[in-house]
Amino acid sequence: MFGNLQDKLDRAFKVLKGHGQISEINVAETTKEIRRALLDADVSFKVAKQFTARVKEKAIGQNVLTTLKPGQVLTKIVHDELVGLMGGSEAEINIQGNPAVILIAGLQGSGKTTFTGKLATYLKTKKGRKPLLVGGDVYRPAAMDQLEVLGGQVETEVYLERENKNPVEIARNSIKYAKQNGFNVVIVDTAGRLAVDEAMMTEIGDVKEAINPSEILFVVDSMTGQDAVNTAKAFNDKLNFDGVVLTKLDGDTRGGAALSIREVVEKPIKFVGTGEKMDALDVFYPSRMADRILGMGDVVSLVERAELQFDEEQAKKLQKKIAKNQFDFNDFNDQIQQIKKMGNLKDLVGMIPGIGKMMKDVDIDDNAFKGIEAIIDSMTPYERANPKQISGSRRKRIAGGSGNTVIEVNKLIKQFEETSKVMKMMSNKNNMAKMMKNFPGLGGGKM
Amino acid sequence: MGLFGLFSKEKKEKLDSGLSKTKDSLFSKLAKTVVGKSKVDDEVLDNLEEVLITSDVGVDTTLKIITRIEERVLKDKYLGTDQLNRILREEIAALLEENNSVDNAGYSLPSDKKPYVVMVVGVNGVGKTTTIGKLAYQFKAAGKSVMLGASDTFRAAAVDQLKIWAGRVDVPIVEQGMNADPASVAFDTLESAKSKGADIVLIDTAGRLHNKAHLMDELSKIKRVMDKVVPGAPHEVLLVLDGSTGQNAFEQAKEFTKATEITSLALTKLDGSAKGGVVIGISDQLKIPVRFIGVGESMEDLQVFDRKEFVDSLFN
Numbered sequence: 226m227f228g229n230l231q232d233k234l235d236r237a238f239k240v241l242k243g244h245g246q247i248s249e250i251n252v253a254e255t256t257k258e259i260r261r262a263l264l265d266a267d268v269s270f271k272v273a274k275q276f277t278a279r280v281k282e283k284a285i286g287q288n289v290l291t292t293l294k295p296g297q298v299l300t301k302i303v304h305d306e307l308v309g310l311m312g313g314s315e316a317e318i319n320i321q322g323n324p325a326v327i328l329i330a331g332l333q334g335s336g337k338t339t340f341t342g343k344l345a346t347y348l349k350t351k352k353g354r355k356p357l358l359v360g361g362d363v364y365r366p367a368a369m370d371q372l373e374v375l376g377g378q379v380e381t382e383v384y385l386e387r388e389n390k391n392p393v394e395i396a397r398n399s400i401k402y403a404k405q406n407g408f409n410v411v412i413v414d415t416a417g418r419l420a421v422d423e424a425m426m427t428e429i430g431d432v433k434e435a436i437n438p439s440e441i442l443f444v445v446d447s448m449t450g451q452d453a454v455n456t457a458k459a460f461n462d463k464l465n466f467d468g469v470v471l472t473k474l475d476g477d478t479r480g481g482a483a484l485s486i487r488e489v490v491e492k493p494i495k496f497v498g499t500g501e502k503m504d505a506l507d508v509f510y511p512s513r514m515a516d517r518i519l520g521m522g523d524v525v526s527l528v529e530r531a532e533l534q535f536d537e538e539q540a541k542k543l544q545k546k547i548a549k550n551q552f553d554f555n556d557f558n559d560q561i562q563q564i565k566k567m568g569n570l571k572d573l574v575g576m577i578p579g580i581g582k583m584m585k586d587v588d589i590d591d592n593a594f595k596g597i598e599a600i601i602d603s604m605t606p607y608e609r610a611n612p613k614q615i616s617g618s619r620r621k622r623i624a625g626g627s628g629n630t631v632i633e634v635n636k637l638i639k640q641f642e643e644t645s646k647v648m649k650m651m652s653n654k655n656n657m658a659k660m661m662k663n664f665p666g667l668g669g670g671k672m
Numbered sequence: 673m674g675l676f677g678l679f680s681k682e683k684k685e686k687l688d689s690g691l692s693k694t695k696d697s698l699f700s701k702l703a704k705t706v707v708g709k710s711k712v713d714d715e716v717l718d719n720l721e722e723v724l725i726t727s728d729v730g731v732d733t734t735l736k737i738i739t740r741i742e743e744r745v746l747k748d749k750y751l752g753t754d755q756l757n758r759i760l761r762e763e764i765a766a767l768l769e770e771n772n773s774v775d776n777a778g779y780s781l782p783s784d785k786k787p788y789v790v791m792v793v794g795v796n797g798v799g800k801t802t803t804i805g806k807l808a809y810q811f812k813a814a815g816k817s818v819m820l821g822a823s824d825t826f827r828a829a830a831v832d833q834l835k836i837w838a839g840r841v842d843v844p845i846v847e848q849g850m851n852a853d854p855a856s857v858a859f860d861t862l863e864s865a866k867s868k869g870a871d872i873v874l875i876d877t878a879g880r881l882h883n884k885a886h887l888m889d890e891l892s893k894i895k896r897v898m899d900k901v902v903p904g905a906p907h908e909v910l911l912v913l914d915g916s917t918g919q920n921a922f923e924q925a926k927e928f929t930k931a932t933e934i935t936s937l938a939l940t941k942l943d944g945s946a947k948g949g950v951v952i953g954i955s956d957q958l959k960i961p962v963r964f965i966g967v968g969e970s971m972e973d974l975q976v977f978d979r980k981e982f983v984d985s986l987f988n
Contacts (some may be wrong), residue, residue, distance in 0.1 A: 261731060267918030270726045333941065334797025334914060338828075366805075366836035367829040374828035374850075419943065446797060450728040450918025450950065473796060476881040478920040501796075501826075 255299065256281045266479030269454045272310075272488045273481075280306055310484050311511035316468060316493035319440045320352065324403045325410045326436050328396075330429055330460060331444035333417030336472035338368065340444050340498055341414045342375035343506040347496075348410055349381070350504075357408035359399040360385045361392040361432065362416035372414055379503050382408070392416070392428065397435045413438070420459030430463050441466040442495065445482060447474045453482035454489040461490040468495035471509065475499045552645045554609040558601045561594050596629065600637050603627035612641060687975060690943040690967025691985045712751040717742065720756070727949030730919055733956040737763050761987045767956050768979040781816065781872060782907075787865040789873045789898060789905035791858075793891060793928055794912035796879030799940040799966065801830065803912050804874045805837030806974040807964070812841055816871040821861030822847035823854035823894060826878040834876050844868070854878065854890065855897040862901035875906065882927035891931050908935050910963065915942040915950055925958050940966035943973070951982065 256277045263273035283302045320327070327344070329337050341358055348354040358376050360383060362368035369385050376383035384399040396413050403411045415432065418425035433441065443466045445453060460466060469490075471483050474497045483494055494509040546552050601609065603626035608615050615623070615638060624631045709716055717738055724734040740763050745751045751759070781788050790807075792800050801824065808818045820838050822845060824830035831847050838845035846861040858875050865873045877894060880887035898905040911934040913921050928934050937958070939951060942965050955962055962977045 264725055264731050265919055267920070270722055332916065334799055336797055365833070366840075367833035370829035370832045371827070378828070419941070421943070446914070446917070448795070448914075448917045448920040450916060450921075451726050452728065452916050453918075456916070473881060475883075476795065476920065477883040477923055478918075482918070 252281055252284050252299075256284075259303065263481060263484075266481035267448075267450050267453070267485075268481035269451055269485035269489065272454070272485045275488075276306060276310060276484075307484070308512045311487050312493045315508060315510050316495050317508075318442075318495055319467060320348065320354065320410055322439045323409055324357070324400065325354075325440070326400065326438040327410065327412045328429075328433060328436065328438040328441045328464075329412065329414050329444060330441065330464060330466065331417060331470075332419065332446070332456060333365075335417065335444045335446045336470075336498055337417065337444045338362070338371050338375065338414055339501075340442075340470055340472060340496070340506070341372065341412055342379050342381075342503050343498065344412055344496070345376070345381040346379045346503045347506055348412075349379070354410045355408050356381055356410040356412055357399065357403045357406075358383045359396060359411060359413040361395055361413050363390045363392055363395070364416045368414075368416065375503070393431045393435045396432050400436055411436075420456045426459070426463050433464055440468070442468050442470050443492075444470045444472060445486065447471045447480045447482055447497075448476060448478040449482045454485045457486045457490050461492065466490075466492060468493050470494070470496045470498065472498035475505070550645075553612055554601050554604060554641065557641055557644065558598070558609075561597060565594060596627075596633065597637055599627040600624075600629060600634055612638065686973060687967055687981060687985045690973065691982075709753045712741070712745050712753055712756055716753060716756070717745075720760075724949065728918060728953065729949040730922075730953035730957065733767070733953040736956065737767070757987070761983060764952055764986070765979070765983045767952060768983065770956075781811075785904065785907050787819070787862070787870045787873045787902060787905075788907050789862065789865075789875065789902055790908045790910055791875045791877065791895060791898070791906035791932070792910045792912060793877050793932060793934075794879060795881055795914075795924055796827075798879065798912045798914040798917075800824075800879065800912045801833050801837065801876055803910075803938055803940060803964070803966065803974060804834065804876050805841065806966075806971050807874060808837065808843050809841045809971040810974065811872050812843055817869070818843040819861060819865045819868070819870040819873045820845040821858055821873060821875040823857045823861075824876045824878040825850050825852045825854050825857065830876070830878065844870075855894045858894050859897050859901055862898055862905060866902060873905075882924050888927065888931040891928075895932050909933060910936050910938055911960075912938045912940060913950075913954070915939045915966070917950070921950065921954060922957055925954075925960060929960070934960055936961050936963035938962075938964040938966070938974075939977075940974075943967045943969075951977075955979075 259280060260273050260277040263276060264270065268276070280299070280302055283306070284299055318327075319325070329341055329344075331337050345356045345358055348356045358372060358381055360369040360372045362372075369387060373383050373385065384395075384402055386395045386398065389395050392415060399413065400411055402408075413432070413436065415429055416425070418429065420426065441464050443457060443460050443464070445457065449456070457469070469486055469492055471480070471494055474480060486492075487494060494511075497507050497509050499505045499507055546556060600623060603623045604615070608619060608623070620631050620634045620638070623629075624634045627634075704719070720741070721734055721738055724737060725731065729737070737760070741759060744759060792804055794800050804820065808820060811818045818841075820834060820843060822831045822834045824834070825848070828850075831850055835845055835847065844864075846857065846864050848857050848860070854877060861873060861875060864870075875894075875898070877891065878887075880891070882888065895906060895909070909928075909932045911925060911928050913924065917924070925934060925937070937954065937960055939954070939962060942951070951962060951965065964974055965977045965982075966974050
């Protein structure tokens, strides 16, 4: 996520290497580098300036006593400051009230409608709520169709008034509808608008007045440049919003906007969007993000994702099979599907400590499993259930059927045998996280 | 007279008002940097650096401009702050000139390529479909026959959105609905354009983040397929960038160029606020000509980028 900033800071810290203490002179060069890195990362000029000043102040005087190198000391200072800047601890969404009313606002193309769909999924699956989506974008062509399609995907009802061009009325009516029909959360999507467009800003102010939301979320593209603070400020002045949603963080943006917005409007970042799928929504954890910036990885998120996608029933079944030495290609395939459900491979790898940086330039194909899947698909059900019976001639047929060479088929079968062994060894330790780590299928492909 | 010369006078007015935010903030900031100063010194240059960076010019280009001004200060020994405005204008104009060698002012369709095929690409939410709608309107107003291809078959209701534009502008559209193969839609569009003798084809594609290898591969494939119907197509690959995007715009341009050899850029949403600065940085860093800029919501507000007019609007 913040890969590039991480690189830059790494380089900046290298300048300090070889010096035994942090002095005015050696810190000056490094803080300049840090400031430059922050500016390159789209952190606002003012925030970057304040930030480096604080780091410098704390750094000077911190010296010699410890066995730590100056670079390490500075890393810690930068880390602590980053966490401070991004809000200290995480903030939850407020869904009090019946129905709880959530208003979504932001610029054109920031990802409001997509986020609306994701939020509905989140509230249903994690909070056990029954949300209603409301199409309040009466301007952009097909905006209502988009919401309707997304509503279908996440199996959530969408309230639309296609002929009504007044978003204030639509919002007001939708609350009545929600009350009558037993929805306990109403999510109102709105049209994208520029902060400088007075008429449109007044309109969203009116929507707010009419529905008195318990939560107003400002959706902002994580790739936004220096203007992020101005825009956030203008929306905040108008709406006094409760939190920020940072979208498209699955790109390679350095995401400095996250830092600046938090600092300037003093509102927490509550969610981050990390993909096009409807479950690609994460809660924002400032300390994890700071860890990530500094290359310490994001293990907690990784484990959480694994847990979320892991089907316990299936795990128990699998464990029994492993214990009885019956682990077969059907199970192997299931495992691959589980990992795939966890999301984009590159994202996952980026969360592993130390790996993120290493893999920066390596292209991880989301189709890394395709070859393996093709081979397994080309097996007969008998072969899948009885891996030991896959003879030479069968292997030849499988290779032909899956468009691979026999060597690749052999390799997969060997990999499979090793996996079975490892699993057998671990079967008494019933621990998904460990299993994931030792699962050669994940590392056996192109990665 | 270029193709888009139709709106010349209004165009200039609109450009002025669209950029007024940038101008106001750039120059109110610039004015502050020289308060109480008679000559350009380190402090003035530091302040100038801040002005340029906060206008999204970008760190590299900002440093380049500062270095050039420093050199002039060294050469001329004494440089009054009253000259700063003029010098900055000269340097910015020079940067735009050096790197934006194709002059768009007289932009028109090459007569030997028919249909002239433009493929429109970019990350999610930059305004690709809206840009296509506005381009279609302007080409049609200029008397050209236009055809649209709905190759964004991924984003919910993207095809509907383009269909509404086609209806609004009254131009034909080729579509196969959602989830169709985008390359196949492009293929059909070109076949149809050829048989109907269209002058220009605009192909919409799904927004995609440039670090997703498989999506970029898909884009290369869409591009390859078109060449099979109309040799040399697409003649233009237009990368749409959101004017409020920061430094990531450069990464986007790099990665999209790898996949599809971008030939020109469109910068949208420049009317928002202090964002015109990004044009300067992009012209300097990317060596790909900026062809269109969006300075407002109405159909005419997508303009052919004219560097001279742009600098004039910024400084006059």
